[in-house]
Amino acid sequence: MRPFTYERAASAEAAVAAVASRPGARFIAGGTNLLDLMKFQIETPAHLVDIRHLPLRGIEDLPDGGLRIGALATNTEVAAHPRVKREYGVLARAIVAGATGQLRNKATTAGNLLQRNRCPYFYETSLPCNKRQPGSGCSALGGVTRSLAVVGTSPHCIAQNPGDMAVALRVLDATVETVRPDGSQRRIAIGDFHLLPGDRPEIEHPLAPGELVTAVTLPRPPGGTHRYHKVRDRASYAFAIVSVAVVLQEDGTGRVAFGGVAPRPWRVEDAEALLPSGPAAVVAAAFQGATPTAGNAFKIPLAERALALVLSEGRA
Amino acid sequence: MARAQAAGTMGSVVVALTVNDERRRLDLDSRVTLLDALREHLHLTGTKKGCDHGHCGACTVLVNGVRINACLSLAAMHDGDVVTTIEGLGRPDRLHPVQAAFIAHDAFQCGYCTPGQICSAVAVLAEVEAGVPSHATGDLTAPVTLDTSELRERMSANICRCGAYSNIAEAVADVAGRS
């Protein structure tokens, strides 16, 4: 871990200014991912701006019936929020399927959205990685790929987005709110928040330097049945091999997103329109153009079976 | 690489913590984790370093009453916080009920994950009380009851390679049943 200076931000404006004005400055909130990466010197901030004490932690009702989740609300707080439990069950389910009680107490909503990938080669600092060292090459290609993405990848990166919460936010059509160094605010649809690797895998999100996520908003509750199923090798405390988030309506229509299979939560609206035709049709459409390896091709039939499971439970 | 060399003494922080009811003030390198502050600077070695990367749970402590991994937190981030470690829960001659239950149920072997298991268990009882759901929770909107699947899911953050899980679950259930 490189030496760094540390400050506790007094306000969001000050935090944004501090990070925007200093090269190598970063926000830190929960820190559960950033600090880990700093230990490996995969992340090497020169200055940390601790935003944990900013008043961005609240969870409040929106006039349109939606919900505004402060960027610093912890995973635990979001999952335990009465409205989240009652009306956005898929979000509560996804959050508690992720990580552990300890990590969820620390991890924040914005930090979770911004967590970096868990490709083992990303962590293997003696080997090339286009996310770590742009242009150096992808060591995962031709390597051990069982956990990695099967769709949305590029010849430069096959890392998967490891999140659970983000998959639920995707089916809930969440919006990410930010404030930029110039004080302006913007809203980014969750579907635009995680970028596909293309030929620039090191660029993972659309945020500008110093741009701070302030909240995630949810539209009016979608109703229906909420399911999140996460498949992993052990029963807990593991990243998804495949996960599936579903909001299913009584007429058989609904929304579907997959986790663990792509560089971002994988929702294909045209594919979910096929829900009434059954899981095979949805998965065939959602994974069209997939480029799995021999080591992870099983994820596609697994995604179909996980969706079948969720649908069978939803109907039950 | 040059930056580290040139860094010199950049990045020291002063941290005031309340640890196990004692006010402590530390002058630290900003890189010091809460875990290393406890173990190396305060000599509270009951909190264990099993992996230093958030993969094992041995470093579990309570901060402001909530369990976290001390290895994935900077000490600097805890200025003003109240920290409880295993040493603050009980002593050999004055055991916390969870500590006593661990002995009664032989809920450990090598002892290295044990402080983390116990801190976690204490926190789990509070989380259930507070209605925090888990992956094992059936009806999200109903009050949480600590059945065995709930207990095992919530304790899954704490790895025990000696494999005392079956006994740990019974020790914690024993305490939960009494309270």
Next chain:
Amino acid sequence: MHFDTSAGRNPIDAQTIVGRPHRRIDGALKVTGTAPYAYERHDAVADPTYGWIVGASIARGRVTRIDAAAARAAPGVLAVLTTLEYDAAPPGFRTTLTLFGGAEVRHYHQAVALVVAGTFEEARAAAHLLRIDYDSEPARCDLAAEAPKSEPIADRDGPDYPVVDRIGDVEAALAAAPVTLDESYGTPDQTHAMMEPHATTAAWRDGKLTIWTSAQVVSWHRNSLAQALGLAKEDLRLEAPFIGGGFGSKLIMRSDALLAALGAKAVGRPCKVALQRPLIANNGTRRAGTIQRIRLGADRDGRLTAIAHHSVNGNLPGAFAEAAVAPTRLIYAAPNRDLSMRLATLDLAEGNDMRAPGEAPGLMALEIAMDEMAERLGIDPVAFRIRNDTQVDPRRPQRRFSERHLIECLELGADRFGWARRNPVPGSVSDGRWLVGMGVAAGFRQNLLMPSGARVRLEQDGRLSVETDMTDIGTGSYTILAQTAAEMMGVPIEAVTVRLGDSDYPEAAGSGGQFGANNATSGLYAACTTLRATVAARLGFDVEDVVFADGMVTAGRRSAPLLDAAKDGPLTAEDRITYGDLDKEFVQATFGAQFAEVAVDRFTGEMRVRRMLAVIDAGRVLNPLTARSQVIGAMTMGVGSALMEALVVDTRHGFFINHDLGGYEVPVHADIPHLDVVFLDHPDPVSSPMKAKGIGEIGLCGAAAAVANAVHNATGIRVRDYPITLDKLLDRLPRVA
């Protein structure tokens, strides 16, 4: 005390304290975080320096240059030790590896430098400033690819060695058998994943070294380190009072100990080093993966006529083979037998001991094969195993087992587990979306005898002090030694103080190979026997007639307080147990029957163990509470072996890619249900005066196969390549829509 005839009645048989479920006497220290482990000796070392180990980033080749200038100039750095500046350290006991020194790299993450700084943070940061150049050679790291080039293992007799065993004519018997099986099985490389990393604090004073380290066998570590440093072993003191798990990883000295000693010497201050978790899998040792071929032949009644078991694994040149065929020598009868092993060269972390070496991976394969064979024969798998029990060493039929109650384990277990409810037709039991099955496997592990010493002192206040360099790696040594001394001397367990893990104490067996408990307590039994004689003499009793109970020494009608014997000063006795040839005359072994019920999600293939039972025959159980913990811990590890644990090699670069506790999954709470254990009560007088046998490993033997067989019973899918992960089931699960 030389033990060479079967034990008669002795003071342990009273079992007033031994054999009872006493709580751990060190429990209060462990649950309060006050038991000090190796890296935590602030009590002994006030101002340590911190070492950070740098691992090689190639699997095989040479270090050509290390530029340490930037690291040495970094803030707080006191020294950088590079492997090029040191001679290759001689390999320690039971290893072929040089832990540090010289240019040669033999495996990934081999230690090539140590950065020592005033703080942990400074050492870690400076380590990133090293520039290391290598000449890299292609690494051999794919067992399947290297197996054809493997060399046969010659026969070396002994309980811990692989055996080439050819009896009768296996080929003819297989050709003649009406029912046969010929299948291959794979077991993966595994890592111990003990919770406490390898760690050492080292301090030099006047040319003498003290280390606080995490060692399973004090004398092995001490001798290895002394040799590596060119130090007389008298000048090296080792303390290991608490050890955060080992499972074989800490049987032999590792780089943390050597580098802490070298680092402390280099900076002239104490130094502490913990092998960083991400280095352990590739820097440390592993359980070697195997490819096993098993052929079985049986008559229609289910009597085995032939057993052929072949195993190949890979290891570094000069390192030993994983004795996977070892249990097959002794577990089942069959007149025609062919057991063989081959060893290939792999440039991976050294294959070495991990809990139940040989037996664990061997039974993972053999006990699936037995399940498959039972199915082919149409015989219940419990009955099939019972039918093929042997009461003698099949190789030397005149050599009997001292005690062998495998049949009782199986029968009692079947009864307790509700085996009769098992549907023998695979894939036929459902519970909602879950397919449910039951599996059984037999367990077998040799009982190893090792000399072991202890000292016991009767203090003037009537308390007893026990001192031995025996270790407690979680096994309960503190408690069973206290029980032994209390039973022998007739005092309550609370009157006994046990001090362990110090090289100044008499040399004990140490912890490994499930030899610790029986041998260490027998060593203490020997010392107590001497002390009883001294006490009897002091009190004027004939030791032959005397009874030690309730703090009194009694012969006939005369009684005297034990305390009186020490009124002129403490009485000390030291002795060790050594063994004659009883283990040659009799096979000494431990047995188990493992039962598992597993549910498999018919959609996703996710597997959940619902129930598990082990019935164990391991001689006298010294403490049912701690023994049970040993067995449930081993069963838990067995669930891991069955369902998730595997080090995965990147064959291009020659290292295990999942080298941390996130990537290498071991079971968590949610994977493990309530586990049941039943101990049979068959003290073994041939084993030792304690009549106990090993308990630490038998619980792992067969556990994984029981789970594997339950998965098959649940689904009808037979997976022969561990671990049984859901991707291996997926294409054969029921169709879903």
